[in-house]
Amino acid sequence: MGGGASGLAAAIASARSGARVLVIERDIEIGTSLLATGNGRCNLSNDHLHPEHYLHPEAARAVMGASPEAELADFFASIGLPTTSIDGWRYPLTKRAASVQAALLAACKREQVALLCASTLERAQKTRDGWILEVRVPEGDFTASPASSASSGVSESVARRRARRRALAAAPTVLKRICAHCAILAVGGRSAAACSIFDLEHEPEEPVLCPIACEPKDLGGSMWAPLDGLRIAASVQLLRLGQPIYEEAGELLFRPYGISGIMAFNLSRRIQAADELAVDLVACLTDEALGRDLAWRAQNLAPKPDQASWFTGLLAPALADVVLAALHKSGKPVHELVRSFPLKVLGRAEERSAQIHRGGIPLSTVDLKTLCLRSGLYAAGEVLDQDADCGGFNLAWAWISGLRAGYAAAHAVKVRLP
Structure with a gap:
């Protein structure tokens, strides 16, 4: 759940491992959180991902492994996203965040990842075979996969996107039940509601990376x-x-x-x-x-x-x-x-525009090898209580943790299915 960097990395990793994948995103479009990163250029990662830049260095070392830079280079290459380095900060070659969004959406399409936008999780019930998720979905065109402008690589205007969000807020909704063998929480830094739904421990969130x-x-x-x-x-x-x-x-x-x-x-x-x-x-x-x-x-x-x-x-x-x-x-x-x-x-100061939030799911409750929280439930990205300095370190955590959770969840499904 969540169509940002960690959620999309998890979705692509799971699909490549043979799982059927659905991304549930509350915004009107997949990957919009990436558009504002790096002043619109999207600082993807860093050439030197030292664990000391992270709030919990040992956890960063355990999750990211010995050569996260090489792993991320392979991942970006695998979705057709050439990158360039500026003073050790890694950017898309185009220096446009919209290119990152378009490449991820294209990869999802190739891997047959289903995308459900403008949808909000309301309840989750654990079953013997996995989860029953109750998702509030607006009627109309909001349930379309990604916006055509994003999938074509053409950036939608901010005004147009805001108008669509206003229309979404006023749209009638229906409740859908979705059955899943595994669920991955990648809902970002405002995770208290999602953690409550799944009855998870949650550290209070506070904005960091701000003036x-x-x-x-x-x-x-x-x-x-x-x-x-x-x-x-x-x-x-x-x-x-x-x-x-x-x-x-x-x-x-x-x-x-x-x-x-x-x-x-x-x-x-x-x-x-x-x-x-x-x-x-x-x-x-x-x-x-x-x-x-x-x-x-x-x-x-x-x-x-x-x-x-x-x-x-x-x-x-x-x-x-x-x-x-x-x-x-x-x-x-x-x-x-x-x-x-x-x-x-x-x-x-200016906490509303903070780049990231500290808090969320305590890492002490997570299996750092798989990012499993409990049977059939995983987490990735900012929902975990891990933050880092500017320079691509936070997005690097999102990509890597998403890949870890995605591969682990897909493996769990394979083991469970006959």
Whole structure:
């Protein structure tokens, strides 16, 4: 159940192993969750899938195996999806998420995978032979397989897709009973309802990979709004009780509420209440180069910064205003403050647009070899309590876990059938 990355990988793997497969998807189209990934380019995977990037590294190692990069390369090639690497991040060759959706749908068609869209699971009953699933399906054309635009590789407009969703919400429905030997849960990061239907343990979900709400320590946030939209090359340390626990370098995007960008997203997976961030505002300069620059300013401008223009050429004007205020407040040396500008963490921001959710089915309840939850029931993807950094790691988990669950479920069906 679920027509995203993990669900489609599971469906293709099961079908290739000889099982008859039906994908049940609540949206009006299969694979729409992929269209927004990687800013529409779909960051499929990473060239170096180190387990340390995952919330539960040992579980990632157990599920993904010794060479997940090679396994995923084979899978993408098998569905006719050439890929390319940009700084180690793996994308479709076209750099279009719609190409990924179209390739998966075409593979489903070749493997005779049945697709049921716009359908919601309401109840599940365990039987001796498997499951009876009661699915709420709208009357009309919503039960068609994929939208013709997706299967042809032509991207449907956002407005058109929204209109179809509005029509779906108003459409009359009927209840269908579906019999299945095995079921695979691949419903994504909002899984509480599905877990309740199957009486599964469920960890509360929280959004991660999103911006961070923060403000300059001891200054408050009143001076932060003018920084909105400013991008700098920076390095950020995450401090807990004054001790560094994580550090990352990259581009930092300032927002009125705090910071954003890939580096902030990765930090958002690790922050807790009362944490602080120490931002190196001049990370591109060596200590020696910074020392020479500050010495020149002290000699040619003023011994100490007396106005924001003292930082011209070193810091953007809006950032110089904030740094100058912090200098007056803290009395710290200039080099210390620009190397380690303190921010107070307030929490995560823009959580509705978070790339992924933490929580779901605890991995302690899962057979990590097969991703079996109990007889005839498997899980894959974000429904499992596993998340990772930006860079294709989360989609890699979705593909690999989907393949694992799909092959295992198909094998279980073969063993059960005469």
